[in-house]
Amino acid sequence: MVSRSAQEAAPVTPSAAPVQAAPIVTIDDVRAAHARISDRIVRTPTMISRTLSQLTGATVYLKFENLQFTAAYKERGALNTLLQLSDEARAKGVIAASAGNHAQGLAYHANRLGVPATIVMPRTTPIVKVVQTEGHGATVVLEGDTFDAAYAHARELEAERGYTFVHPFDDARVIAGQGTVALEMLEDAPDIDTLIVPIGGGGLISGMATVAAAATPPVEVVGVQAELFPSMYNKLNGTDLPCAGDTLAEGIAVKVPGGLTSQLVAQLVREIVLVDERHLEESVSALLQIEKTVVEGAGAAGLAALMSHPERFRGKTVGIVLCGGNIDTRLLANVLLRDLARSGRLARLRIRLQDQPGALFNVARIFDRERVNIIEVYHQRVFTTLPAKGLITDIECETRDALHLHRLIEALRAAGYETTQVELA
Incomplete structure (x- = not known):
């Protein structure tokens, strides 16, 4: 968690007053963008999540930008830019x-x-x-x-x-378009006092922070980056954390943030928090199970920040943007299965057996007695350090919860079987 106070302004000599540069993006720019694009995009709902509020101790509002036609907020900035092009620029493309x-x-x-x-x-x-x-x-x-x-x-x-190049984040027109997300959120849920916003290049948080700063009273803005790609965090805090790796939040895996956006974030964003891959996975799964909505890793980053730093937001009225829903279906399936494994509802148990008739049958009887469903069975006789008559069996199984799994393991051990659980990272 990083405070903006680390970025101190350069001292000004008393002999000359500082020259105030024109703002990069203003609240009027965002309002104009909303008037320009509002009839061509989906006004996505901002809804309270009572379950997430109970789980986190904050009052949690979700903005469902994953319900845009292309399943992401990026339409807003792109459309705002397109509508301001000259006829000549439009014709060229x-x-x-x-x-x-x-x-x-x-x-x-x-x-x-x-x-x-x-x-x-x-x-x-x-x-x-x-x-x-x-x-x-x-x-x-x-x-x-x-x-x-x-x-x-x-x-x-x-x-x-x-052609006219349309930058994904480092353009004032794009920033103003993305800021319309906050404009709608604060209109629909005016009691929000804190916005948690994912940061990749910084376009979304720059626009939303512009709106938040103009609110009465001003709304606090907290940025979120994946721990593997802390580029804006590094830039604003003088750190040199590595930016690399396979993150679930690929939509915010940006190595170099924008120049314009960095200025706005430095001016308007109080702090940036980093979230690890496990919390990103858990948040994608929680949103599907609790809210019945599909989000990509970047779209779950705001909730991941809330879940990994609950004490920071407890008692706050928090607005979270589900900024995108474009996740590969196989990746989503993997995330959900991993979450089931972490919660104890899906497990792989490694059991040492004697290689003799009835050995697997006797183990299966214990699973049946404990009412545990066996999904897969893997035998290993050759590639093992056990004696020739020893064998390792991995059994994937489905239980009701972690307590149910614990009872199964204890029953296997009580029957004399050496049993270990294969853990996830």
Whole structure:
């Protein structure tokens, strides 16, 4: 948890008054953006979660931006930018470098407005994202093996063909569009006193913090980054934590935050908290089980911050943005199964047996007596350090809860079986 006070302003000499630079984005910019885009996007609901409120000790409001047509808030900034282009710029078309929600949001609204859109993606982009973006009417160009290579190629095409480059976060028009999320939240739930906002490049939090600062009274804003990609945290606090790894929150896995957004976050955001992968996984699962809504890792980051720092937010009225719902179905299934395992409802037990008739049958009888469902059985006779007549059996099973699992393990051990639970990281 990092306080903005670490970023002290440079001293001003008494002989000259400081020159006040014009604000990058103002509350009037955000209000104008909302008037511009409101009839072309979904006004997603802001709803109280009574269950999450009980679990965390805060009053929790959720903003369901995963219900936008492209399942992410990115539509707002992209549309606000498109609507401010000149006729000439619209005719030539727009370009972006993105393999995520920005690509789909820009492609979708450009197609609706009749603006040609080109999206440059790394060659490593999953085919499903390419197909989805093309489905919104964009021309997809695959270039390079990294985002940086795709970005560089997009800027080359911008210069060669006269396209307008639409940045995913470091643009005042995009920032103002993203700020409309907070405008709607505070209109729908005016008692919110704290906003918890995910940070990747910083566009969403910059726009929302602009709105929060103009509220009466001002609303506190807390940023959230994945522990594996603390880029804005590093920039504002002079730290050098590594930015790398396979994070579930790929939508906010940004190595270099924006220049404009960094200024706004330094001015308006009180602190940034980091969340680990386990809390991100648990939050994705909790939102599906409790709210019956699907979010991606970045979309669950706000709840992950609340769940991992409950004492920080206890007693507050908190607004959380579920900023996106584009998660691969296989990844979602894996996250849910891992959560079941952590809660004790799914387990793998490693049991040492004698290699003789009836050995597995006798173990199965204990599972039956304890009313535990066996899902899979794995025998290992060869690749083991046990004697030739020894064998290891892994049994995946389904229990009611952790207490039920504990009773099963104790019953197996009481029957003389050496039993260990295979733990998750």
